[in-house]
Amino acid sequence: MQYKILLVHAERYYFRGQIAKLPEITGLSLLASYADARGYTARVYCGEVNKAAQILKQEITEAGVRLVGLYCHFYNQSETVELCKYIKGSFGLPVVVGGPQAVALAQSFLQDSGADAVVRGEGEETFYELAQYFLEGKGTLGSINGIAFLDDAEKVVVTPERPLIADLDTIPLPNADHHLPESFDDxxxxxxxxxxxxxxxxxxxxxxxxxxxxxxxxxxxxxxxxxxxxxxxxxxxxxxxxxxxxxxxxxxxxxxxxxxxxxxxxxxxxxxxxxxxxxxxxxxxxxxxxxxxxxxxxxxxxxxxxxxxxxxxxxxxxxxxxxxxxxxxxxxxxxxxxxxxxxxxxxxxxxxxxxxxxxxxxxxxxxxxxxxxxxxxxxxxxxxxxxxxxxxxxxxxxxxxxxxxxxxxxxxxxxxxxxxxxxxxxxxxxxxxxxxxxxxxxxxxxxLQRSVQSVYLREKYGLLADWYQVLTAEPHKAIYLTRLNNGMKYSAEIIPGSLSSYRPVRCVNLTNHDGIGFCIYHYRLSALESEVLLHSVGKLTVRQIAERLYPSWGEELTLGEFSVRVTELLLAFERRYWMTFSEF
The missing domain is CATH 3.80.30.20 (tm_1862 like domain)
Structure with a gap:
C-alpha cells in the first residue's frame, strides 16, 4: 500500500532488556487518524531503533513515504537524533519531531539532527499544517504556529504557541489499521x-x-x-x-x-x-x-x-x-x-x-x-x-x-x-x-482470598504484580494457589462434615526419605504422616485413605477415631500450603 506519512517511536530498549515490543503511543495514533481524515494517509511504527531504521528504509523505498514524524521523550532523545540524521542523509526527506521532550529541544538538537521542524505542544493541527507545507508546498514554516525550526542563518525561530484543541471529540478515533503489522505490544x-x-x-x-x-x-x-x-x-x-x-x-x-x-x-x-x-x-x-x-x-x-x-x-x-x-x-x-x-x-x-x-x-x-x-x-x-x-x-x-x-x-x-x-x-x-x-x-x-486473586489476575489477564511473585516464590505455595484458582478447595470453604468425601491432592514434590519418613523442606515427617502424604494424589477420598491405612496404623483406635487423626494430619499439611482438596 502506498502512503505519504510514517510516524515512528523508536528506543534502544534500555529497561530490563526483555521487552519485545514497545507499547502503543496514543499520541501517534491520534496524529495518524487526524492526518488521514484530512487526506494524508499515515502509518505508525513503534519499535527498537535498529529495527525502526530497517522499517524506515523499507517503507520509504517501497510504500512511497514522503514525510517522517519522530516521537521524542526524555529517554529516547539520542535515538531520535540518529534516526533523523539517517533519514536526512539517506533519503533527503523532511523530518518533523514532536512529543514530551520537544519543548526543550534547542538549537543544538536542530543542528545535530537536521530535523526540519519541532512541534511544541499539541500536535494534531500543527502536524497537519506541516504536512501541507512539506508535501504540497502550502504556506511557510514561519506562518505555522506551535513549532521551532532553523532559518537560513541557522538561528532558531520559535513561532507563537498554538491554542489548545477545546473539543477533543473533534479528533478522529485511533484506528488500528494505521499501525504497521506487529509494530507495538498489543x-x-x-x-x-x-x-x-x-x-x-x-x-x-x-x-x-x-x-x-x-x-x-x-x-x-x-x-x-x-x-x-x-x-x-x-x-x-x-x-x-x-x-x-x-x-x-x-x-x-x-x-x-x-x-x-x-x-x-x-x-x-x-x-x-x-x-x-x-x-x-x-x-x-x-x-x-x-x-x-x-x-x-x-x-x-x-x-x-x-x-x-x-x-x-x-x-x-x-x-x-x-x-x-x-x-x-x-x-x-x-x-x-x-x-x-x-x-x-x-x-x-x-x-x-x-x-x-x-x-x-x-x-x-x-x-x-x-x-x-x-x-x-x-x-x-x-x-x-x-x-x-x-x-x-x-x-x-x-x-x-x-x-x-x-x-x-x-x-x-x-x-x-x-x-x-x-x-x-x-x-x-x-x-x-x-x-x-x-x-x-x-x-x-x-x-487467602487476596492470594488466590493475585494468581487469578496473573493467569487470566497476564497482570504480573510484585505480590504475586512474593506469594508464589515457594513452589508448593505457587501450586497450592494455582489449584485453588482453578477449582480445587481449601477446607474452610467445604461444607462442614463433607471433607471426608473430598480427595486430597498434595502440592509438594516428594524428595528425601530417611527410612522412616519423608523430609519436606525443614520438616521431618513421621511414618504415618508420610503414608498420608503419599496417598494424597487425588485418587482416594479422605475416608478411603483412612480405611486403607487403618489396618496397619489404627492400633487401638476405632476407625472413626483414626479417620479424625488422618483428617487432622491433612489439615496440618494444608496450613503449610501442602494440600488442596478436589471434589471430583
Whole structure:
C-alpha cells in the first residue's frame, strides 16, 4: 500500500532488556487518524531503533513515504537524533519531531539532527499544517504556529504557541489499521480520556506544560474502547485496559458516568482495567473507589513520591501523609486488588534522613495493605520545562548530566547538597531491598482470598504484580494457589462434615526419605504422616485413605477415631500450603 506519512517511536530498549515490543503511543495514533481524515494517509511504527531504521528504509523505498514524524521523550532523545540524521542523509526527506521532550529541544538538537521542524505542544493541527507545507508546498514554516525550526542563518525561530484543541471529540478515533503489522505490544489497550493536569507537581512535565484540563465525552471514549475490544476479541487475546490520564479521578461525576459505561461493555467483553489516581481526590470523594472496583478496576496507580511531608510540600503534591494512609485503608476495605505507589529517591531536599523516613513510610504502607500495596522506586530525572529542572538549586539539587549520557534511568544524574550520585544510587538499592524484605515478612498476613486473586489476575489477564511473585516464590505455595484458582478447595470453604468425601491432592514434590519418613523442606515427617502424604494424589477420598491405612496404623483406635487423626494430619499439611482438596 502506498502512503505519504510514517510516524515512528523508536528506543534502544534500555529497561530490563526483555521487552519485545514497545507499547502503543496514543499520541501517534491520534496524529495518524487526524492526518488521514484530512487526506494524508499515515502509518505508525513503534519499535527498537535498529529495527525502526530497517522499517524506515523499507517503507520509504517501497510504500512511497514522503514525510517522517519522530516521537521524542526524555529517554529516547539520542535515538531520535540518529534516526533523523539517517533519514536526512539517506533519503533527503523532511523530518518533523514532536512529543514530551520537544519543548526543550534547542538549537543544538536542530543542528545535530537536521530535523526540519519541532512541534511544541499539541500536535494534531500543527502536524497537519506541516504536512501541507512539506508535501504540497502550502504556506511557510514561519506562518505555522506551535513549532521551532532553523532559518537560513541557522538561528532558531520559535513561532507563537498554538491554542489548545477545546473539543477533543473533534479528533478522529485511533484506528488500528494505521499501525504497521506487529509494530507495538498489543497485550494492553492504551486509552487517554482527557488532556492536561491542574496539579503542577514540581517534577512533572504534564502539569507545567498542559495545565488546562480538557475531557473527551464519555460516549466518545467508550466508542474507541469498544472498537479496540472487538479487535482483541477477534484475536482471542487477554484484555487489560490502561487509562493513562493524570486526571482520571478528578471529576467524580465523570468517573461515575464512565464506570457505568465500562460496566455495560463488560457485559459483552471480558476485560479489566487500571488507572492513575490522585490522593486528595480519592480522600475527598471515597465513593469513587467502589464505583471503579465494581466496573472492573483491578489496579490503582498513585504517586506518593516521598514519606516526608516537607518534601511533598516542596513537590507541590497537595496531599498529606495522613491522606495517603487513608487512601490505603479505603482501598483495602473496598477490596481493591492492587494499589501501586512510587517513591522518588534523590529528589528534592534529599538526605540520608529523608530516605530513611521514606523507607519507613513505605514499610508502614505495605503493612496497612498486605497483599495489595506495592511500592516502586524511581530515581529523580529532570524532565523539561519543570521547576525542578529550571531551578534545581531551589530544591537542593545539582544536575550533573542533563542529557543523561550516563544513565538509562538506572543511575542518578543529579546530586543533592549532602548526597553524591553514588550515595543516591546505593540508597535506592537499599530501599528496594528493604521493601522486598518487608513484603516477604508480611506475606503470611495476606488473606487467602487476596492470594488466590493475585494468581487469578496473573493467569487470566497476564497482570504480573510484585505480590504475586512474593506469594508464589515457594513452589508448593505457587501450586497450592494455582489449584485453588482453578477449582480445587481449601477446607474452610467445604461444607462442614463433607471433607471426608473430598480427595486430597498434595502440592509438594516428594524428595528425601530417611527410612522412616519423608523430609519436606525443614520438616521431618513421621511414618504415618508420610503414608498420608503419599496417598494424597487425588485418587482416594479422605475416608478411603483412612480405611486403607487403618489396618496397619489404627492400633487401638476405632476407625472413626483414626479417620479424625488422618483428617487432622491433612489439615496440618494444608496450613503449610501442602494440600488442596478436589471434589471430583
Amino acid at each position: 497485550r494492553v489497550i492504551h486509552m487517554l480520556t482527557g488532556r492536561g493536569c491542574p496539579f503542577a507537581c514540581a517534577f512533572c512535565y504534564e502539569g507545567h506544560n498542559t495545565r488546562t484540563v480538557r475531557y473527551r465525552s464519555v460516549p466518545n471514549v467508550l466508542a474507541e474502547l469498544e472498537e479496540k475490544l472487538d479487535r482483541m476479541d477477534k484475536k482471542q487475546k487477554r484484555k487489560v485496559v490502561l487509562f493513562h490520564d493524570d486526571t482520571f479521578t478528578l471529576d467524580v461525576g465523570r468517573v461515575s458516568e464512565l464506570c457505568a459505561g465500562l460496566s455495560r461493555l463488560r457485559e459483552n467483553h471480558d476485560f479489566v482495567w487500571y488507572c492513575e489516581g490522585h490522593v486528595r481526590m480519592l480522600v475527598r470523594q471515597p465513593q469513587m473507589i467502589p464505583l471503579m472496583l465494581q466496573a472492573g478496576m483491578v489496579r490503582l496507580q498513585i504517586g506518593v513520591e516521598s514519606g516526608v511531608q516537607a518534601v511533598l510540600d516542596k513537590y507541590n503534591k497537595q496531599t498529606t501523609l495522613a491522606d495517603i494512609e487513608e487512601v490505603i485503608r479505603l482501598c483495602f476495605k473496598a477490596g481493591v486488588p492492587q494499589v501501586v505507589f512510587n517513591i522518588i529517591v534523590g529528589g528534592a531536599l534529599e538526605t540520608e534522613e529523608t530516605v530513611r523516613q521514606s523507607t519507613e513510610f513505605a514499610q508502614k504502607l505495605i503493612k496497612l495493605g498486605p497483599g495489595m500495596v506495592e511500592i516502586h522506586t524511581s530515581l529523580y530525572m529532570p524532565l523539561p520545562n519543570t521547576p525542578m529542572t529550571t531551578n534545581p538549586c531551589q530544591y537542593g539539587l545539582r544536575i550533573l548530566d542533563i542529557e543523561s549520557f550516563t544513565s538509562m534511568a538506572d543511575y542518578p544524574i543529579v546530586e543533592t547538597e549532602t548526597l553524591s550520585r553514588e550515595q543516591i544510587f546505593a540508597l535506592e538499592q537499599k530501599v528496594k531491598k528493604t521493601i522486598a524484605a518487608t513484603m516477604n515478612t508480611c506475606k503470611e498476613e495476606v488473606s
